[in-house]
Amino acid sequence: xxxRGAKMEAxxxxxxxxxxxxxxxxxxxxxxxxVTLLDLLREGFNLTGTKKGCDHxxxxxxxxxxxxxxxxxxxxxxxxxxxSEITTIEGxxxxxxxxxxxxxxxxxxxxxxxxxxxxxxxxxxxxxxxxRAKTRAEIREAMSGNLCRCGAYIGIVDAIEEVVAxxxxxxxP
Numbered sequence: 001x002x003x004r005g006a007k008m009e010a011x012x013x014x015x016x017x018x019x020x021x022x023x024x025x026x027x028x029x030x031x032x033x034x035v036t037l038l039d040l041l042r043e044g045f046n047l048t049g050t051k052k053g054c055d056h057x058x059x060x061x062x063x064x065x066x067x068x069x070x071x072x073x074x075x076x077x078x079x080x081x082x083x084s085e086i087t088t089i090e091g092x093x094x095x096x097x098x099x100x101x102x103x104x105x106x107x108x109x110x111x112x113x114x115x116x117x118x119x120x121x122x123x124x125x126x127x128x129x130x131x132r133a134k135t136r137a138e139i140r141e142a143m144s145g146n147l148c149r150c151g152a153y154i155g156i157v158d159a160i161e162e163v164v165a166x167x168x169x170x171x172x173p
Contacts, residue, residue, distance in 0.1 A: 018082045022047070023091030037081055038062045038073035041088060049089035049118045053147075060146030063119035063126075064088050070126030072145075089118035092125065101125060104162045110155035116148045124160045133164045 015030045022045060029044060038055075041047045041064070050073060053061030057072040064073045065087040093099035101121055104110070111117040120143070127133050127142040139160050140153075148156065 016079050018079055020078070020081060020083075021085045023086070023088060031078055033077065033079050035078050036074055037064070037066075037071075037076045037078045037086070040078040041073060041086070047088050047090050050122075051115055051118060053116075053119075058145075058147075059116070059119075060123060061116050061119045063123045063146060065122055065126055068126070068129055070123045087122070089121060092121060099125075100166065101128075101159065101163050104159035105156070108155040108159040108162065110152050110159040112148075112150035112152050116146060116150075120146050120148065120156055124156075124163075128160070128164060133160055136161060139164075 014032060016033055017028065017030050018040075019026060019028045020040075021027070022041070027045060029040070031040060031044065035044070038050060038052060041050050042052065050064055051061035052074065053059035055074050057075040060072065062072055062074040063070050065071075066076075066081055066084050068085075068087075093102045098106070099121070101124055105117065105121065110120070123143060123146045124133075127139070130142075132142045133139045136157060139157050143156065143160070
């Protein structure tokens with residue numbers, strides 16, 4: 001664990017035990033009550049695919065799935081999700097077997113610098129599983145909390161539309 005991560009391990013009387021299932025693996029840790037889920041994932045568990053963007057819940061770079069629902073992990077205290085199932089980009093697809101949404105992102109050039117891509121993919125998986133991606137307008141509205149500075153929005157919406165329209169394949173991790 002890096003120096004910043006070492007600070008995350010709680011050694012004070014305010015430390016709380018947290019158990020999370022992250023990408024299918026149960027993880028137990030002791031943390032301070034003020035640690036966000038984003039910081040625990042990145043610094044405590046070294047899962048750096050989830051990005052820290054604005055740290056105010058406005059950009060969506062930190063989007064992960066908690067019990068299948070998409071959330072901005074920078075706005076959530078890790079202790080509040082004790083017992084939850086967390087899916088980060090590292091838990092979606094495999095290098096030789098991409099998730100259908102990852103494949104579609106590649107096909108539609110829905111990524112450029114890639115910084116926002118993990119949050120975009122997690123958010124898209126969440127909105128598909130929520131059944132909120134029926135039309136292009138609904139996709140655009142539901143994805144409006146995930147910003148892309150490179151402007152790959154057309155490719156992102158095209159990729160999501162493709163996966164929604166495809167015959168039912170596994171689209172949830």
